[in-house]
Amino acid sequence: MPRHDTKASGTWHSALDRLQRQARPHALASVVGTAGSTPREPGAKMVITPDAVHDTLGGGSFEFQVIDVARAALSGGEGGSHLEAFPLGGRSGQCCGGYVHVLIEVFTGAEMTVALFGAGHVGRALVEILAPLPWRVLWFDSRDDAFPSEVESHERLSCRRIAAGSEGADVASAVDSLPPGCHALVMTHDHAEDRALVDALLRRGDCASLGLIGSASKWASFRRRLADAGHDAAALGTVRCPIGIPGAKGKRPYEIALATAAELLTLKPDVQRPDRLGVAPEVLRDAFTPPRD
Incomplete structure (x- = not known):
């Protein structure tokens, strides 16, 4: 027994x-x-x-x-x-x-798990939009006091500070802590940290999706350096940059967050339900x- x-x-x-x-x-x-x-x-x-x-x-x-x-x-x-x-x-x-x-x-x-790296203006707006949904959000930032106090007690939201390492933020440990199959979004305050996160997420290789905030020129620069670091074209092709549903207009943080949330909805698994439940x-x-x- x-x-x-x-x-x-x-x-x-x-x-x-x-x-x-x-x-x-x-x-x-x-x-x-x-x-x-x-x-x-x-x-x-x-x-x-x-x-x-x-x-x-x-x-x-x-x-x-x-x-x-x-x-x-x-x-x-x-x-x-x-x-x-x-x-x-x-x-x-x-x-x-x-x-x-x-x-x-x-x-x-939870229907989906979202790993959000960055608690800046867009990150905060995105968390506000996602809060009512039955999704779990793992929210990371490397800065002290980055998270607004009113959301740290949200029951489906986990605020996690990226610890300092010998060469800056220890992004590898943060990425290692993620559950498999999560949807990762990278939008920190620092381009070097963004690049290190994308590198670690690609090396892990089991995210359901990976999005990076920024322009096409930012991604072109990142893509060259990530290719030099050993990532092949197939892996680099899985990164979405810019993020957001195609055709969305606006550069305000809340507008970008709305477009990103809408894009996540398109990535939500399509559950096939039987005719009789x-x-x-x-x-x-x-x-x-x-x-x-």
Whole structure:
């Protein structure tokens, strides 16, 4: 029997509210039907994350199995809901001898992760635009007191200072800290730092996209030096510079931020949804319709 020693304090509804606001992966397990002797009644719920459990469905082997099923679904990275049946005397090995149907709803968390390097005028405007979206933003800057105090407590925003290294900002460590598959945007206050970041991001090679603020002439200069550093044409061709949706006009920081946010929307993964979502009607009918004599 696997150990589950990650019980967290708090009720399922407080955990669900917090995780929804943080756009973090989690699953909601709800008892929706019972027969015979069971640990909890219909309506009992628990919230499961990859490393914690909030509230309880009654404990024992049955609860461990619910946690295992929920975490397996979370590890698959696909949202949705499905119904699981647990015969407590058979599958769960409990003495209750009853039968429990559990609805497991999986929330995959943030739709996108954006790594934003630079807390200048455009960076601040972009964070303001992205704040209402269910995206996680990892915001970096190498300057002291670069981040506005009012956003440092935002639940889907992580403000991270790039530490000083022996030759300036330690951009390599900042880039190494990123999760795979994030969308990186480089717009710092310093061209040398921008170039070092693009170099490190290209060497890492697993960003979903990479954008650099600036003009075509800035990119031409960067491109030559990055090519000299060993990056081939295919890698350099993945860098977008200037950033922003094509055709957008305006040079004000908020205008550039709007165009950049619109461009990110075009890069958002296109999730193909099946024609029918959730638990199949016939499964629900069989689960909840009492047998006829």
